[in-house]
């Protein structure tokens with residue numbers, strides 16, 4: 001099930017950062033916009049009751065002239081409309097209503113996306129409620145008063161957010177069992193070319209899924225009687241001149257596409273080799289535990305001898321050392337080389353992400369693995385692993401019952417993982433391990 005996305009839109013100084021901190025606590029993922037220069041929040045994972053969602057910040061706006069603020073707010077709103085399930089429009093009761101608020105409210109209303117109007121800095125409900133009512137003028141329904149700083153009204157606001165997740169449209173989307181593939185990668189890597197070529201190669205019926213704006217970037221592809229949904233993150237229509245803003249937008253697009261997918265295909269430009277930006281994008285899929293295929297595109301442009309592919313592979317594996325499980329393929333959208341193989345790979349990875357293995361066999365592997373290589377010990381005390389069982393899929397997740405957590409060591413976990421992979425493969429999917437302590441008898 002994909003996690004919903006909630007986007008925050010608002011003028012400078014209304015309290016977006018403060019709200020972000022109040023909601024996400026210490027769980028904010030800070031993404032480096034420009035490595036080593038600015039560190040900026042872009043998204044965070046939020047939990048409320050039984051729900052989890054991804055909160056995205058559509059962008060900081062430097063308070064410049066009013067004109068610039070309005071145009072940047074439009075960009076924010078567009079991003080939110082493209083990517084979010086629910087939009088939080090944050091306004092400031094102290095500043096009151098301004099022209100820009102009306103313009104943005106119009107855009108949001110026309111998008112027909114669920115929008116919640118959140119009025120911040122209501123530190124004292126009695127005192128400020130009369131001012132809150134003024135915001136009814138935006139035509140976005142009941143204003144929800146909060147104080148991000150005082151953490152007032154936050155629970156009520158989250159209840160409203162969650163209510164939006166339960167709309168029928170969303171439930172329908174959840175029931176869609178067709179495999180979803182996010183095609184990700186930096187601009188110009190060849191994402192659109194690959195999708196277009198896949199359509200051509202397989203002589204498929206192409207129908208952009210009708211309906212909401214966001215779904216317009218989805219493409220349905222039929223192959224051997226099976227329908228696939230390709231989520232394209234290409235073609236940033238945004239014309240922002242600010243490089244950081246473009247990058248933020250591209251990261252938001254990637255996060256939201258990956259969130260909805262079963263397997264991510266990272267397209268790398270062979271003529272450039274693997275870059276920092278590729279690694280950053282790959283990290284987004286890795287964090288989310290998605291199936292992963294790395295496709296080195298434009299292979300037709302590379303001058304090759306019999307070591308070229310090996311050298312490329314080594315560089316990629318080194319740069320993306322945190323995802324040794326990722327499948328790797330060299331292809332060309334232009335010539336169509338190995339594109340059919342990409343499809344087979346997608347099928348296999350999707351299957352592996354949902355693979356369940358029997359507890360009996362797992363424990364046999366565990367026993368054998370421990371016999372070949374003893375678990376680590378510390379100050380005379382040895383790690384003991386009593387039992388292993390698979391508790392979930394997508395990604396496959398295993399619980400190991402042990403004597404003491406502090407005796408565990410990642411290298412031994414990696415070793416167990418490798419033993420499991422040797423037997424079952426699980427190629428293309430990460431696998432997760434959870435340790436549970438159990439009293440020794």
Ligand SMILES: Nc1nc2c(ncn2[C@@H]2O[C@H](COP(=O)(O)OP(=O)(O)OP(=O)(O)O)[C@@H](O)[C@H]2O)c(=O)[nH]1
Nearest residue numbers: 012013014015016017018060061121147148149150
């Ligand atoms: N009184 C009061 N002040 C608040 C509240 N929330 C935020 N502020 C203050 O408002 C100012 C702006 O808050 P930020 O969270 O930085 O606002 P922002 O929207 O992220 O601003 P930009 O990063 O410029 O877009 C800060 O001085 C906060 O302390 C609130 O609930 N009550």
Ligand SMILES: Nc1nc2c(ncn2[C@@H]2O[C@H](COP(=O)(O)OP(=O)(O)OP(=O)(O)O)[C@@H](O)[C@H]2O)c(=O)[nH]1
Nearest residue numbers: 187188189190191192193234235297298332333334
């Ligand atoms: N020679 C060669 N050129 C390619 C190949 N794949 C894509 N290109 C070219 O690379 C350029 C970028 O391709 P796109 O498919 O637009 O790239 P994209 O990743 O969708 O780019 P954005 O829309 O900017 O995100 C185009 O000029 C393509 O013709 C390939 O396999 N071989």
